[in-house]
Amino acid sequence: MTTNLTPEDKWELFGDFDPGAHAEEARERWGDTEAYRQSAHRTANHTKQDWAAIKAEAAANVAAFTAAFDSGVPAGDPRAMDLAEAHRRHIGRWFYDCPAEMHRGLGELYVTDPRFTAGYDAEHPGLARYVRDAIHANADRQQNKP
Numbered sequence: 001m002t003t004n005l006t007p008e009d010k011w012e013l014f015g016d017f018d019p020g021a022h023a024e025e026a027r028e029r030w031g032d033t034e035a036y037r038q039s040a041h042r043t044a045n046h047t048k049q050d051w052a053a054i055k056a057e058a059a060a061n062v063a064a065f066t067a068a069f070d071s072g073v074p075a076g077d078p079r080a081m082d083l084a085e086a087h088r089r090h091i092g093r094w095f096y097d098c099p100a101e102m103h104r105g106l107g108e109l110y111v112t113d114p115r116f117t118a119g120y121d122a123e124h125p126g127l128a129r130y131v132r133d134a135i136h137a138n139a140d141r142q143q144n145k146p
Contacts, residue, residue: 038096046094054094061087065131066124075133084131084138100142107135 046054064083073079084103091098091106098106110116110128120128 035096035098035102042095050094054090057090057094061090062120062127065134066127069124069127069130075130076137080130080134081138081141084134085142087131087135088138100139103135104139107132107139110135 061083064086065080068077068080068083084107088098088100088103091103110120111132117128120131
């Protein structure tokens, strides 16, 4: 991940966060999957501009989820499900193909892995669960499409 970036680029884009800090764990957990191979291939080719776009898209998605959550929009509301779908498409565009059931599993990770939960809940307690619930509702919606 981020192999095309200089240390200065990484600092500018990610600050203290090291995007490769959990690379070995990811390789051990998912290294034999097609999604892992796709992600490794795609991210190895991302430019600094790509990473800036990825960060901006992700931040906009989190901000939209936060606004919906703070406004009381239920996770099963089409507006929240649309945000979940945008999240799923973001992953598919930049990292790996992410069908609805795979996305559902990722949503579970957001509430079962404290590192992910902390990322979502740092400023908005309960946001990780809300995002997970919207992802699940969207996955259900995708399965029920004709």
